[in-house]
Amino acid sequence: MRTNYRMNSGVRFQMLSDDQLEEMFWGVLHLLEHTGLDVKHEEARDILEKAGAWVDGERVRIPSYLVKESLRMAPRSFTLYARDGNPKHDIRIGPGRAHFGPGPTCPNFIDVETLDRRPYVRSDVPIVARVVDALPDIDFCESLGTVSDVHHDLGALYEFASMFPNTSKPIVAWSYDQHDSAGIHQIAVAEAGGQRAFEQRPNYVHYCEPLSPLVSTFEALEKLIFAAKHRIPLIFTPCPIAGGTGPVTAAGIVTQGAAESWMGLCVAQALQPGLPFFMGGVYSVMDMNAMILAYGAPELPLFMAGITELAHYAGLPLWQTGGCTDSKCFDGQAVIEGSMSVFFSALSGGDLCHDVGYTESAMTGSVFQLCAMDEAIGYARRITRGIDVNDDTLAVNVIHDVGPNGHYLKEKHTRRHFKSEFWYPNLLDRQDFESWEMTGGLTLKDRTVARVRDILATHSPSPIKPETEKVIEKVLAQAEERVKEK
Amino acid sequence: MSESLERISTAILEGDEEKAPKLVARALRKQVSAKDILENALLVGMGEVGVRFKAGDMFVPEVLMSAEAMRASMELLRPELIREGVQLFGKILMGTVKGDLHDIGKNLVNMMCEGAGFEVIDLGFNAAPEKFLDAIKEHQPQIVGMSAMLTTTMRAMGYTIKAIEEAGLRDQVKIMVGGAPVDAEFAKRIGADGYGSNAPAGAELAKQFVGAA
Numbered sequence: 044m045r046t047n048y049r050m051n052s053g054v055r056f057q058m059l060s061d062d063q064l065e066e067m068f069w070g071v072l073h074l075l076e077h078t079g080l081d082v083k084h085e086e087a088r089d090i091l092e093k094a095g096a097w098v099d100g101e102r103v104r105i106p107s108y109l110v111k112e113s114l115r116m117a118p119r120s121f122t123l124y125a126r127d128g129n130p131k132h133d134i135r136i137g138p139g140r141a142h143f144g145p146g147p148t149c150p151n152f153i154d155v156e157t158l159d160r161r162p163y164v165r166s167d168v169p170i171v172a173r174v175v176d177a178l179p180d181i182d183f184c185e186s187l188g189t190v191s192d193v194h195h196d197l198g199a200l201y202e203f204a205s206m207f208p209n210t211s212k213p214i215v216a217w218s219y220d221q222h223d224s225a226g227i228h229q230i231a232v233a234e235a236g237g238q239r240a241f242e243q244r245p246n247y248v249h250y251c252e253p254l255s256p257l258v259s260t261f262e263a264l265e266k267l268i269f270a271a272k273h274r275i276p277l278i279f280t281p282c283p284i285a286g287g288t289g290p291v292t293a294a295g296i297v298t299q300g301a302a303e304s305w306m307g308l309c310v311a312q313a314l315q316p317g318l319p320f321f322m323g324g325v326y327s328v329m330d331m332n333a334m335i336l337a338y339g340a341p342e343l344p345l346f347m348a349g350i351t352e353l354a355h356y357a358g359l360p361l362w363q364t365g366g367c368t369d370s371k372c373f374d375g376q377a378v379i380e381g382s383m384s385v386f387f388s389a390l391s392g393g394d395l396c397h398d399v400g401y402t403e404s405a406m407t408g409s410v411f412q413l414c415a416m417d418e419a420i421g422y423a424r425r426i427t428r429g430i431d432v433n434d435d436t437l438a439v440n441v442i443h444d445v446g447p448n449g450h451y452l453k454e455k456h457t458r459r460h461f462k463s464e465f466w467y468p469n470l471l472d473r474q475d476f477e478s479w480e481m482t483g484g485l486t487l488k489d490r491t492v493a494r495v496r497d498i499l500a501t502h503s504p505s506p507i508k509p510e511t512e513k514v515i516e517k518v519l520a521q522a523e524e525r526v527k528e529k
Numbered sequence: 530m531s532e533s534l535e536r537i538s539t540a541i542l543e544g545d546e547e548k549a550p551k552l553v554a555r556a557l558r559k560q561v562s563a564k565d566i567l568e569n570a571l572l573v574g575m576g577e578v579g580v581r582f583k584a585g586d587m588f589v590p591e592v593l594m595s596a597e598a599m600r601a602s603m604e605l606l607r608p609e610l611i612r613e614g615v616q617l618f619g620k621i622l623m624g625t626v627k628g629d630l631h632d633i634g635k636n637l638v639n640m641m642c643e644g645a646g647f648e649v650i651d652l653g654f655n656a657a658p659e660k661f662l663d664a665i666k667e668h669q670p671q672i673v674g675m676s677a678m679l680t681t682t683m684r685a686m687g688y689t690i691k692a693i694e695e696a697g698l699r700d701q702v703k704i705m706v707g708g709a710p711v712d713a714e715f716a717k718r719i720g721a722d723g724y725g726s727n728a729p730a731g732a733e734l735a736k737q738f739v740g741a742a
Contacts, residue, residue, distance in 0.1 A: 448632075448633075449633075450633040450636070450637075452589060452590055452593055452637065453590070453593055453594075453597070457590050458590045458591070458594070461588065461590055462588075467585075475712070475726040475727075476712065477712070477713050477726060478726065
């Protein structure tokens, strides 16, 4: 037994000092206590007032002791479960663990057959879910799009109903309102085997989004309250844009965004102490020329590393962002921007990193970007796994035995470790020129398209229970009935 | 394929250096012909190794284990094959050319070629053209293999080929070259018959030269 040995099984990375984090933490508490937020939901205001907040019309200010109490109640470590009990698809949230998945709600999609950009439709959902299910370094599922070919109010519900049977990886679900949320929850609970079973093994996370700057909207809180009451793990994630809806400075946007998330935290913990809660979300710059929220800007991973460190300092998991691009197509820009943010996200250890597969500044979802980023995530994870140092890996005896001018290819030590020590690419090409030419001289794009199509031709996710299928049919029929007059 | 032959080919595929020759010895005791063992067990196993390596399902350390199992089996089998009058793949003369002290890559090619069933005569490293000429005359190989690791020493492969031509021996042998800086274009330019980009490719090329691939 080795004692007093600081094991470091990952790569150490910290951007902000503890003193800087303490200053930002104070900044968030100060904002919540002195400025407060507009809370556009009466029940939420009542819950907060009862818990000790000061309510003045819609404006709610929270004393810092209440924020600290809410932070104390929320867990830092917990598990999100695969619906089919496959432990490889479980997600263990906790320090030093970065997980990745796509984002939601892009209006457009890159067609997997024609490679053209066109509106996202219902039949795209199973494609994304099956690719997510098959890719080894994608951990959770969102759909990469808003379904355009169903009733306007039912996009989110159809999306979940189509994702759920096509991947057993945990899903992050958004919704328009609490009707959607209720339908989604009915499906997930049916598969889990009842509400109590779901609470013990939650198979999805509920996503809600407040408004920057400093507004907790009615819809966000309505969904938050539904999730809290049903003990559904929750993401409460703002999307401030530096220079537009958030301060232009990195420290400022992180501080404002944290305050927006923690208002939701206080409501959630007052309703359901100990509810798993992710703060978030998407922090980037407004490009002052193109006037877009830049998904490929270096400030995005920088801001996200800042909010990740603040979240972990406060003891909360983070809803991260990465693997996304402003590029309109599968090109060098898409891969540079996506890979850089993926690597930075893996380094900072943000707990669930979403928007992998976003292109064109979140206007178009692409399973090809997702598939290429799966490779970048595998690459990044090999680096962040770090270097194991022990007698075996130090290999002093092996070096001695091989001696000068020998070689290691036949050593048992090599055979024992070469598969785990080295990462092997699925998409990146390492052949010599002749072999590359002989195998068709394919580019990364060619290989990525082929891999996605191969997955779609061969991969079948584990099925849901027959009774869940019936529940899905019933939920969709009831929803159609609800909106038929609208 | 009989069960005993299948077990031999499996031992080759799994790279079991101890088990493979034991199974070969047992088969010989049971009056299985050496030709049968070579063609229907050893080469079948190594053939599968080649297929899996190309598909990325096997890696060099594993291929080397199989080659070692093959080499150990061939040591037992070679005298029997000669006695039966079976035509062997032949001999390869192999060396790292003059001025170059690197021989790990060449040694890997040797192992792979032995694994493929060839007899390999190794001239070591820093082998001058005269050394190649003497050895060709002495051993009468079907194939000459040359290796260089450095851009500064790869020229010596060209000089060696020229020396072989001038000695009137060029028509007797197929020449293959390899090494980190070498590519197909260079091999062609210096008048070699072929080039292997890595050790398994070198063994494949040798098999093509003798019409066994």
